[in-house]
Amino acid sequence: MLKFDIEKRDGLARVGVIHTPHGDIKTPAFVGAATRATVKALTMKQMNELGSQAILANTYHLILRPGVELIKEAGGLAEFCSWHKPTFTDSGGFQIFSLPDVKITEESVKFKSHIDGANFEITPESSMQAQWAIGADIHMAFDHLAKSEDKKDMEEAMHRTHRWLDRCVAEHQRIIKDVTWAGDETGRGPQNVLRSKNFGEGKVSAGPAQMQYLYAVVQGGTFNDLRAKSAKYCAGQPVDGFGIGGVFTADGMDEMLKTVNSILPEDKPRHLLGMGQEPLDLFVGAEFGCDTFDCVGPTRMARNGSLYTYDGRINIKNAKYTHDFSQLMPDCDCECCKNYTKAYLHHLFKTDEITAKVLASIHNEHFVVSVTDQIRQSLLDGTFQNYKKSFLARYYK
RNA sequence: GCUGGAGUCGUCUAGUGGCAAUGACAAGAGACUGUAAAUCUCUCGCGCUUCGCGCUUCGUUGGUUCGAGUCCAACCUCCAGCA
DSSP states (O other): OOEEEEEEEETTEEEEEEEETTEEEEESEEEEEOTTSSOTTOOHHHHHHTTOOOEEEEHHHHHHTTOHHHHHHHTSHHHHHTOOSOEEEEOSHHHHHHSSSOEEOSSOEEEEOTTTOOEEEEOHHHHHHHHHHHTOSEEEOOOOOOSSOOHHHHHHHHHHHHHHHHHHHHHHHHHHHHSOOOSSTTSOOSOEEEEOSSSSSSEEEESSSSOOEEEEEEOOTTOHHHHHHHHHHHHTSOOSEEEEOOOOOSTTHHHHHHHHHHHSOTTSOEEETTOOSSHHHHHHHHHTTOOEEEESHHHHHHHTTEEOOTTOOEETTSGGGTTOOSBSSTTOOSHHHHHOBHHHHHHHHHTTOHHHHHHHHHHHHHHHHHHHHHHHHHHHHTOHHHHHHHHHHHHTO
């Protein structure tokens, strides 16, 4: 089992440490979205320096390119992308939701590669195998997000997610059993041999011989009775933690999280999938018992010129910043804010320089990482409610 | 001076008798939440009571025509060639 120590509780909120083979994650923590084994526009050194504790890559994207075999050959995700800290992989389940023309059956999901149209198929088992080959510390179960808001569709997707979870758990445990472990759980050993019908004829070897962990994913959309059902189902599984999926807005998230996180076992970590673009998401998520977050929003918005400040987001491309030689966020100690003015960032964006996206990404990623870190600190200090109130009042004024 | 070509929104450009007039860029603004996103959307002659109306536009001035950016004439400017 994944080790998770809780240092302090405050209602549903908790401050803890997740101990992974690649190191600790002090929670609550914001996990960087590294879909294709890179946080867009940033080097891992920059990610490290801005304070990121972990990254999350995407199984779907890595299956397409470069292929999970190559990542295994490189020594696993962490070695491949040179991120020597904790890693997560998402299962590819989200792509069922986001891609057009996916065929979902009980057995599998079939889709065409968005790159070259090639046919692909992912099953709960093959997602597990792929994630083991990629070798992240924490894997997500292969889940199904309903495309419609209809309750019937939601319920059906939820039940399928549960049935698939059984298969994910079984495959995960089978893989663990089949692996010939060398040394202890955290040591790297020889490549392990796995059997797979999806990734090579006879055998596929997993990444480094170190333990990898599985999170179940809670679904149920905006229906709290479904959320409760899903949380109960997931809670009963022999998994290491939980992803909470299918959340798209902070509206109603507090009630939903109260429902879900009151049911999920306290001693296992919870990851709020895909949320964190809005600071509100982080405050509400942490307050109601989530330990980690990931979101593409901060880096995507950075590339598009939308930058966080304590007074809300600004669009640095706006003409009013042409002659603004002040810092983006005077209190910020990121590389961007410490060295450059708004006028310079404005200029880089207007001239479409690559560095614009780099500096903006450093800032935005640092912003969400450090806000989450401060949420952690305020929970430890017992000042969370004050911090939340003053932060949100200023940010959303 | 002669001959040929060209002058359309900030720029380049489409348009050869019935459109305030194409596309691109620039400019202005907005969106973005488990990344098919270095993306996408909107505005971009002027003024309004702005899912519509009015006015003024395609080098200039006239002309032909019900109607001209489109045809004709003269002029102005630019380019090329010849003197």
